[in-house]
Amino acid sequence: MTRTDPLDVPRPHAQLHFGVFFQGVNHWTIWSAPDSGSQIDPASFRRVAQTAERGLFDAFFLGEGLRLREVDGRIHDLDVAGRPDAITQLAALAAVTRRIGLVSTSNSTFNEPADLARRLSGLDLLSEGRAGWNVVTTDNAWTGANFRRGGYLDHADRYRRAEEFLTVARTLWDGWDDQAVATSVHAPAWSVPGAVRRVRHRGAQFDVDLTPTLPRSAQGHPVIFQAGDSGEGRDFAARNADVIFSAHGNDFDDALGFADDIRARLRAAGRPEDDLRILPGTEIIIGATEEEAQEKKRWIRLQQVTPATALGIAGLLWGIDLSDRDADGPLPADDPVVAENDGSFGARRIADQRAVVAEWRAKAEAHGWSLRETVIALGPQRGHVGTPSGLADKFAHFVRHGAIDGFNVTPYLIPDGLDDIVDLLVPELQERGVYRTEYTGTTLRENLGLREPLTQRSARDRRQAG
Amino acid sequence: MSGPALHLAVELDGDGSHPAAWRRAAHSPDQLLTPRRVAGLATVAENAGFTLITLDDGVLPPGAAPDPVGRIGAMERAAFVAASTSTIGIAPVVPVTYAEPFHVSSQLASLDHISAGRAGWVVTEEESPEAARVWGRPPVADADARVRESRDGIEVVRSLWDSWEDDAVIRSVATSRYLDRDRLHYIDFTGETYAVKGPAIVPRPPQGQLVVLGRPDQVPAGQLDVALIAGRDPVAIATAAASAGTPRVFAEVEVALDTPDATGAERVADLARYASWTDRGRLRHVGSADGLVAALDGLSRHVDGVRLHPLVLDEDLPLLSRLVLPALSERRLVARPLPGTSLRSTLGLARPANRFAAAAVLEETR
Numbered sequence A: 001m002t003r004t005d006p007l008d009v010p011r012p013h014a015q016l017h018f019g020v021f022f023q024g025v026n027h028w029t030i031w032s033a034p035d036s037g038s039q040i041d042p043a044s045f046r047r048v049a050q051t052a053e054r055g056l057f058d059a060f061f062l063g064e065g066l067r068l069r070e071v072d073g074r075i076h077d078l079d080v081a082g083r084p085d086a087i088t089q090l091a092a093l094a095a096v097t098r099r100i101g102l103v104s105t106s107n108s109t110f111n112e113p114a115d116l117a118r119r120l121s122g123l124d125l126l127s128e129g130r131a132g133w134n135v136v137t138t139d140n141a142w143t144g145a146n147f148r149r150g151g152y153l154d155h156a157d158r159y160r161r162a163e164e165f166l167t168v169a170r171t172l173w174d175g176w177d178d179q180a181v182a183t184s185v186h187a188p189a190w191s192v193p194g195a196v197r198r199v200r201h202r203g204a205q206f207d208v209d210l211t212p213t214l215p216r217s218a219q220g221h222p223v224i225f226q227a228g229d230s231g232e233g234r235d236f237a238a239r240n241a242d243v244i245f246s247a248h249g250n251d252f253d254d255a256l257g258f259a260d261d262i263r264a265r266l267r268a269a270g271r272p273e274d275d276l277r278i279l280p281g282t283e284i285i286i287g288a289t290e291e292e293a294q295e296k297k298r299w300i301r302l303q304q305v306t307p308a309t310a311l312g313i314a315g316l317l318w319g320i321d322l323s324d325r326d327a328d329g330p331l332p333a334d335d336p337v338v339a340e341n342d343g344s345f346g347a348r349r350i351a352d353q354r355a356v357v358a359e360w361r362a363k364a365e366a367h368g369w370s371l372r373e374t375v376i377a378l379g380p381q382r383g384h385v386g387t388p389s390g391l392a393d394k395f396a397h398f399v400r401h402g403a404i405d406g407f408n409v410t411p412y413l414i415p416d417g418l419d420d421i422v423d424l425l426v427p428e429l430q431e432r433g434v435y436r437t438e439y440t441g442t443t444l445r446e447n448l449g450l451r452e453p454l455t456q457r458s459a460r461d462r463r464q465a466g
Numbered sequence B: 001m002s003g004p005a006l007h008l009a010v011e012l013d014g015d016g017s018h019p020a021a022w023r024r025a026a027h028s029p030d031q032l033l034t035p036r037r038v039a040g041l042a043t044v045a046e047n048a049g050f051t052l053i054t055l056d057d058g059v060l061p062p063g064a065a066p067d068p069v070g071r072i073g074a075m076e077r078a079a080f081v082a083a084s085t086s087t088i089g090i091a092p093v094v095p096v097t098y099a100e101p102f103h104v105s106s107q108l109a110s111l112d113h114i115s116a117g118r119a120g121w122v123v124t125e126e127e128s129p130e131a132a133r134v135w136g137r138p139p140v141a142d143a144d145a146r147v148r149e150s151r152d153g154i155e156v157v158r159s160l161w162d163s164w165e166d167d168a169v170i171r172s173v174a175t176s177r178y179l180d181r182d183r184l185h186y187i188d189f190t191g192e193t194y195a196v197k198g199p200a201i202v203p204r205p206p207q208g209q210l211v212v213l214g215r216p217d218q219v220p221a222g223q224l225d226v227a228l229i230a231g232r233d234p235v236a237i238a239t240a241a242a243s244a245g246t247p248r249v250f251a252e253v254e255v256a257l258d259t260p261d262a263t264g265a266e267r268v269a270d271l272a273r274y275a276s277w278t279d280r281g282r283l284r285h286v287g288s289a290d291g292l293v294a295a296l297d298g299l300s301r302h303v304d305g306v307r308l309h310p311l312v313l314d315e316d317l318p319l320l321s322r323l324v325l326p327a328l329s330e331r332r333l334v335a336r337p338l339p340g341t342s343l344r345s346t347l348g349l350a351r352p353a354n355r356f357a358a359a360a361v362l363e364e365t366r
């Protein structure tokens, strides 16, 4: 095994950070295996969170989708679905974990800042400084039908609202001074006079006037995650986020390109390059040998890409309903139909459908693949496959070259899917000096090695300047 | 009704029902908003044998200086407590005057999953116009409009709970389907001020429907499982109970017990130096534990349960635990919830049929 001299790299002392993403939707979670556990039983969440904590993960992460997914106006029935409300579930996990961060994906379009800021703050206090918020804006039109406000915001407006939303939330989180509450029942008042301030915000999106109800937590504010990939999304992250949950973690060059792009945007936003952690979402498949790992991957893909799922994925690409075709037969002879994007789950933006279909046809023909085999080989890809030591070498290379700061891992099996990573991969990473051997802090912010919240830094700078 | 004659609930918000209760608390003020405090109180209540804890809430501060102005949201506290207890029922207060019913439904359904069927919901109103500014919405100013918002909100929340049939997850390997979409239902609610499509994003709660508690003057009786009624004396309570029209009725009772160090009256007088004990028209027992046992015994003839509001949690809750509940238990007036029992069954309420499933069966047999 060849190992690069650990000092002959851009970031010789960089550490890998892991989060676990209990995804709860889409075909990457296998529901058909005998050991596929419940997606809603609290025991599943506890088991995954506690395994991650045993593996010294930084964060346990929950996604959110505020409407059940539909394809062609019908509820999508092929994948796992039915998730708990993220903050509620995480508040429960706060009681049965000690060190792991608890990150909620919560929407800025269909929430109000005072309410959401209060809920996140409550989670942050109950977990003693372990809360995180993945700020998402919802990229579809039909979610609004579940809410009083209804409707839909276009892309630019969503980010404008998200940014002002975050500003209001942070102002509320800063509304109480540190040590704002009396330390004795004999004090003249429960709160220190002047230490709790009323917040008045009047902006283009929000007009609020209230006294926040919660003190700062041990980490100051919840840690801010961001997962948008557009230019606006990346700039939003560079201005506001502590962590990016990216989609660029499979290929080294792609990951490095993304990280360099984010570093440039951070500089432009006046922040240090190391002010933000990049944790791509990924899947990790481990075998004792390379062959065993590949064998396992094949089994996993067959469970994930069932015949119906293969037809569904191909249907999105072709733009036509293929659900009555034979997934184990050849590719459909039909020409793809280039559809209008109505923003629903069934209408993904696929760059050039005709070119992709032509490429699939050529490769399927060359290899003699069925439609399902083609979807497995050429459809949505993710993840890393290998032996514990091979993966540890690869990840050490990624992190030491500044392509990533770690991964947000989605287990393909709930609740046992993290076991191999914690039991087999983590020790190899520790041996290479790229993974902690104990938690370095008690808060999520400390464990991620982050500075204090952005607004508190600027307040301190102002004090020092003045 | 079978089961014990009386169910005891206790409200655990802050330091007690007196605005200045914090001055007699056994912990320093800066320890109020901590996980230790939140879990500790719930554990005492569970060990004492209470049927239910309720957790008050609202988007505005719980009080004004010099009294506590901080509070962790009831839903977050309830979820945290659910994971640190095993038998007691847990009902957060959640007003739907301004909140999104879709979110409220998801949160409460999640709480029921987390607690394995021990969750309830206390519906209240956001009365202050200031709450509207917090939510960024025009005020729902008059009482009728607030009743309308609660009514519509509860309708949406309850419909969403039924929008997944219990067995919607089929895991049919042969057909590659995880869900049976015929067992998922759009609720298609259209009210006066908004519409909600559905279905829910959370599977049906273990109880089917959570136990919904509220005041009959604020919520239509047909939407409630438990009416929370107030009256200054047993006669007023009996009258209110008789006309509630809900499956169960709980009386609101405020208590200030005699402790070894001070009588209940002395404790009330001590706190009166700072603030008066807010009068909500509820029966108030200020005195001995034995006296409270007798009063509850008397009330058990008129109501199914009592929700206690202790003057100071750190002083009254230990006495309730050591003297009052054991005495009631000896008289077989109360019984602690059995392990593995849902809040509904503890209260002797049936698990409701699913409104959409029932409709679907009718359709098929037509």
Ligand SMILES: Cc1cc2nc3c(=O)[nH]c(=O)nc-3n(C[C@H](O)[C@H](O)[C@H](O)COP(=O)(O)O)c2cc1C
Pocket: A062, A063, A064, A065, A105, A107, A135, A136, A137, A138, A139, A226, A227, A228, A229, A230, A231, A232, A233, A234, A245, A246, A247, A281
């Ligand atoms: C890896 C990843 C995970 C995401 N997870 C969620 C999620 O759980 N819920 C959600 O509403 N949006 C999620 N999103 C969507 C984004 O947060 C964002 O709203 C969307 O991508 C549109 O923004 P964009 O145009 O900047 O990419 C995710 C995006 C990425 C890249």
